[in-house]
Amino acid sequence: MGEADAPGSETGGHVAPLDTTQAGVTVAIDGVSRRFRSGFLALTEVDLTIAAGELVAVVGPSGCGKSTLLKIIAGLLTPTGGVVDFGGSRPETGYVFQDAHLLPWRTAIRNVELFLEVDGVRKAERRDRARRALRLVGLADFETSYPAELSGGMKMRVSLARTFATDPELMLFDEPFAALDEITRNRLNNDLIRLQRDRGVTGVFVTHSIGEAVFLADRVAVMSPAPGRIVGVVDVPFGDDRRAELRTSPEFAAVARDVSEIMAAHEVAEGHEIMAAQQ
Amino acid sequence: MIARLRTVVATAAPQLIVLAVVVFVWWAAVRILEPKPFIFPSPGRVLDTTIADSDRLWTGFKNTLYASVVGFVFATAVGVGAALFLSLSRVLERAFFPWAVLLQTVPAVAVAPLYVLWFGPGRQSVMLVAFTITLFPILANSLAGLRSADAALVDLIRLRGRRRNSWFTFSKIRIPSSLPYLFTGLRISAGLAVIGAIVGEIVVGRGGTEAGLGYWVTFGSTQLKTDFVFAAIGVSSALGITFFLLVSAAGNRVLRHWHESARTSEV
Ligand SMILES: Nc1ncnc2c1ncn2[C@@H]1O[C@H](COP(=O)(O)OP(=O)(O)OP(=O)(O)O)[C@@H](O)[C@H]1O
Numbered sequence: 001m002g003e004a005d006a007p008g009s010e011t012g013g014h015v016a017p018l019d020t021t022q023a024g025v026t027v028a029i030d031g032v033s034r035r036f037r038s039g040f041l042a043l044t045e046v047d048l049t050i051a052a053g054e055l056v057a058v059v060g061p062s063g064c065g066k067s068t069l070l071k072i073i074a075g076l077l078t079p080t081g082g083v084v085d086f087g088g089s090r091p092e093t094g095y096v097f098q099d100a101h102l103l104p105w106r107t108a109i110r111n112v113e114l115f116l117e118v119d120g121v122r123k124a125e126r127r128d129r130a131r132r133a134l135r136l137v138g139l140a141d142f143e144t145s146y147p148a149e150l151s152g153g154m155k156m157r158v159s160l161a162r163t164f165a166t167d168p169e170l171m172l173f174d175e176p177f178a179a180l181d182e183i184t185r186n187r188l189n190n191d192l193i194r195l196q197r198d199r200g201v202t203g204v205f206v207t208h209s210i211g212e213a214v215f216l217a218d219r220v221a222v223m224s225p226a227p228g229r230i231v232g233v234v235d236v237p238f239g240d241d242r243r244a245e246l247r248t249s250p251e252f253a254a255v256a257r258d259v260s261e262i263m264a265a266h267e268v269a270e271g272h273e274i275m276a277a278q279q
Numbered sequence: 280m281i282a283r284l285r286t287v288v289a290t291a292a293p294q295l296i297v298l299a300v301v302v303f304v305w306w307a308a309v310r311i312l313e314p315k316p317f318i319f320p321s322p323g324r325v326l327d328t329t330i331a332d333s334d335r336l337w338t339g340f341k342n343t344l345y346a347s348v349v350g351f352v353f354a355t356a357v358g359v360g361a362a363l364f365l366s367l368s369r370v371l372e373r374a375f376f377p378w379a380v381l382l383q384t385v386p387a388v389a390v391a392p393l394y395v396l397w398f399g400p401g402r403q404s405v406m407l408v409a410f411t412i413t414l415f416p417i418l419a420n421s422l423a424g425l426r427s428a429d430a431a432l433v434d435l436i437r438l439r440g441r442r443r444n445s446w447f448t449f450s451k452i453r454i455p456s457s458l459p460y461l462f463t464g465l466r467i468s469a470g471l472a473v474i475g476a477i478v479g480e481i482v483v484g485r486g487g488t489e490a491g492l493g494y495w496v497t498f499g500s501t502q503l504k505t506d507f508v509f510a511a512i513g514v515s516s517a518l519g520i521t522f523f524l525l526v527s528a529a530g531n532r533v534l535r536h537w538h539e540s541a542r543t544s545e546v
């Protein structure tokens with residue numbers, strides 16, 4: 001297994017977060033719509049408020065506008081309707097994609113330093129923070145490895161470390177582990193949940209996997225097929241207690257079933273509407 | 280060390296065998312068909328001439344090398360500079376790049392006489408032909424390389440308040456990303472530079488201390504010294520290959536951490 005070589009990740013030892021005083025930010029998504037220049041309506045009237053320190057998972061069929069929603073929250077796309085409000089200035093935002101997006105000519109630690117470099121952080125401090133971030137994701141021994149020498153899961157860890165090194169108040173995840181095998185994905189989820197909850201950062205996690213959504217999130221928001229809107233929000237009543245065993249418990253299965261039912265209902269409903277419209 | 284030598288021999292062996300076969304067929308054909316030496320000389324005769332005329336060939340080698348390197352270096356500077364400029368915006372690229380493609384279809388042999396007319400029958404014209412012929416592959420490949428930068432990463436940097444065209448994005452992301460492409464262009468152009476210089480020398484036709492390999496090819500054929508023409512052509516190819524290999528080696532050295540991309544663009 002490609003991941004067996006990530007030391008520290010399995011020890012469960014607590015590593016101090018980079019900045020313990022970090023508080024999450026509140027995100028109020030209010031009536032957000034997005035129509036692309038092609039005329040395609042990707043999102044319509046999305047309402048969702050995410051409390052400080054809360055992790056909300058977003059699930060929905062492919063093409064329903066999940067990535068579009070994250071880009072709008074991040075500020076990479078402007079909504080054509082509605083607003084995203086952070087109750088103040090735009091927070092320090094971390095954004096993690098499905099692929100690691102590392103620079104192949106930089107070692108792991110130099111990759112982790114990249115955003116700090118953008119921010120103009122001094123060299124010594126940069127090094128220090130990057131080193132701690134790598135330790136946090138269990139890659140302390142791989143500082144000088146190049147991406148080509150790392151497994152897929154390890155590259156994702158570097159990508160996470162690069163984001164954590166900037167001490168984000170808001171984390172956006174766009175199917176970050178979708179390209180990995182299930183064992184690696186579960187392991188990264190176990191780590192991620194620890195990191196995320198330790199740090200009390202607000203997070204939005206887009207995924208295709210209902211299991212992943214329920215395991216990670218405080219709430220799961222279900223989106224309809226395009227034009228995307230939120231058709232249901234399921235509370236996940238497990239608090240901060242997210243041990244790996246949770247995945248096999250009946251309570252877990254019950255929550256996952258609730259989510260699938262909402263998804264199924266809307267896929268069918270939309271199907272009927274389309275059929276009705278065509279008749 | 281021994282192991283390394285062994286791998287070099289192992290990789291070179293098939294090529295050397297082909298070379299040996301070709302030379303043998305050439306030798307045997309000349310032996311059997313007995314063409315007049317000024318029509319088709321034997322390998323032995325070409326080798327003798329190469330040794331006997333090594334002074335001329337060596338001057339030719341140096342002159343042609345000099346002209347191709349100067350043309351190549353200028354083409355690299357101009358090509359990369361233009362690519363950086365065009366990569367600033369899609370509009371710039373759309374405005375200028377099609378014309379660059381059009382220019383690329385103008386045959387270098389056809390512009391060489393014009394250069395002689397404009398700039399005189401000297402080295403400068405030879406270098407200009409080498410420059411002209413090498414410019415486009417470098418420009419096109421660097422532009423493609425600059426465009427190949429990871430767009431998502433550029434977005435992430437944009438989120439941190441740096442513009443898409445900021446110096447940071449250029450120096451830390453776009454330019455390094457373009458290097459594998461740039462070296463592909465440079466490798467193509469290394470061979471072309473020598474061809475350009477030789478075409479230039481043939482058209483310029485100036486001998487003496489400025490005589491390049493192209494001049495010796497023309498000289499040899501007007502004098503019906505076909506063996507000497509063969510020798511000059513052989514040295515030209517050797518020059519082209521050496522130049523190409525040097526640029527490749529430089530590329531592999533710079534790109535040693537782009538493992539993936541270095542592998543796919545390998546020759
Ligand atoms: N720039 C664009 N112009 C036009 N349409 C777009 C653009 N970007 C996305 N879309 C469309 O908007 C819809 C939503 O796209 P988005 O990428 O947000 O989907 P998604 O829910 O993330 O899908 P997936 O789960 O497959 O990643 C898609 O139908 C897509 O074709």
Ligand SMILES: [Mg+2]
Nearest residue numbers: 066067068174
């Ligand atoms: Mg998506």
